[in-house]
Amino acid sequence: MIEQVQNPALEIHDLTVSYDKKPVLWGIDLSVPKGAIAGIVGPNGAGKSTLIKSVMGLVPLSSGYVKIFDEELNTVRKRVSYVPQRESVDWDFPASVLDVVMMGRYSKVGLMRRLRKADLEAARYALQQVGMEKFEKRQISQLSGGQQQRVFLARALTQQADIYFMDEPFAGVDAATEKAIIQLLKEMASQGKTVIVVHHDLQSVATYFDWIIMLNLRLVASGPTEKAFSQELLEETYGGKLTLLTEVGELMKKGQYPTREKQ
Numbered sequence: 515m516i517e518q519v520q521n522p523a524l525e526i527h528d529l530t531v532s533y534d535k536k537p538v539l540w541g542i543d544l545s546v547p548k549g550a551i552a553g554i555v556g557p558n559g560a561g562k563s564t565l566i567k568s569v570m571g572l573v574p575l576s577s578g579y580v581k582i583f584d585e586e587l588n589t590v591r592k593r594v595s596y597v598p599q600r601e602s603v604d605w606d607f608p609a610s611v612l613d614v615v616m617m618g619r620y621s622k623v624g625l626m627r628r629l630r631k632a633d634l635e636a637a638r639y640a641l642q643q644v645g646m647e648k649f650e651k652r653q654i655s656q657l658s659g660g661q662q663q664r665v666f667l668a669r670a671l672t673q674q675a676d677i678y679f680m681d682e683p684f685a686g687v688d689a690a691t692e693k694a695i696i697q698l699l700k701e702m703a704s705q706g707k708t709v710i711v712v713h714h715d716l717q718s719v720a721t722y723f724d725w726i727i728m729l730n731l732r733l734v735a736s737g738p739t740e741k742a743f744s745q746e747l748l749e750e751t752y753g754g755k756l757t758l759l760t761e762v763g764e765l766m767k768k769g770q771y772p773t774r775e776k777q
């Protein structure tokens with residue numbers, strides 16, 4: 515089930531990516547509508563992070579192309595924000611919370627311009643949005659995992675981008691933080707921003723995302739969650755190995771699976 519959309523926020527065409535000549539993504543063709551909150555799901559090693567990295571130009575493409583708002587990445591870079599996996603960052607780097615969030619402004623205003631009072635205000639506002647305003651002077655090495663994730667999100671928010679790519683923003687955060695983050699992402703989407711998130715928890719897919727990308731080396735599905743998030747396609751994506759799949763499938767059959775409308 516692969517639904518293509520007109521005038522998409524993200525378009526990926528015939529994308530193949532290999533590491534050491536071994537393909538990890540194969541012939542991916544998909545598009546994501548503007549204003550969607552899209553989840554990328556698939557088993558470990560399915561190529562989810564690689565998909566985001568290839569969109570961000572961080573890994574070379576063996577074939578294909580990526581367009582964001584119908585443009586090459588370099589043309590629209592200021593409209594794009596990327597939140598990498600928390601583990602991929604050196605959190606021992608000596609910087610305060612405010613420093614890190616202010617760094618987000620550089621991608622908006624350009625490296626050559628000095629940051630102004632308005633940038634400081636934008637950074638503080640972003641910290642408020644993620645409930646971290648009291649921590650602005652704290653060294654980032656002295657934060658918990660969930661607090662680091664919030665700071666990361668605040669940094670992304672200050673970029674005031676139109677499309678956000680986030681690699682597992684809920685990894686290692688507590689339930690309250692996860693709720694706060696998803697609320698914020700939904701607000702962003704309701705303002706027309708497009709949010710694309712690598713996600714692991716299948717139980718929350720239907721409540722979090724209105725678009726779903728199911729991946730396992732090849733693209734299994736890309737479409738509205740209510741159409742694409744089916745037992746059959748889940749089995750195709752995960753090879754039917756997870757017992758969770760059966761549980762999710764049973765709930766869906768009984769009509770008990772939560773949907774965004776019911777939330």
Ligand SMILES: Nc1ncnc2c1ncn2[C@@H]1O[C@H](COP(=O)(O)OP(=O)(O)OP(=O)(O)O)[C@@H](O)[C@H]1O
Nearest residue numbers: 533534538556557558559560561562563564565712
């Ligand atoms: N820099 C790299 N060099 C070589 N192989 C890599 C590299 N990065 C990832 N891989 C391999 O590419 C495949 C896809 O990795 P990727 O991190 O994109 O998967 P993922 O779906 O995000 O996995 P996970 O759910 O475990 O985070 C895996 O087999 C991984 O071992």
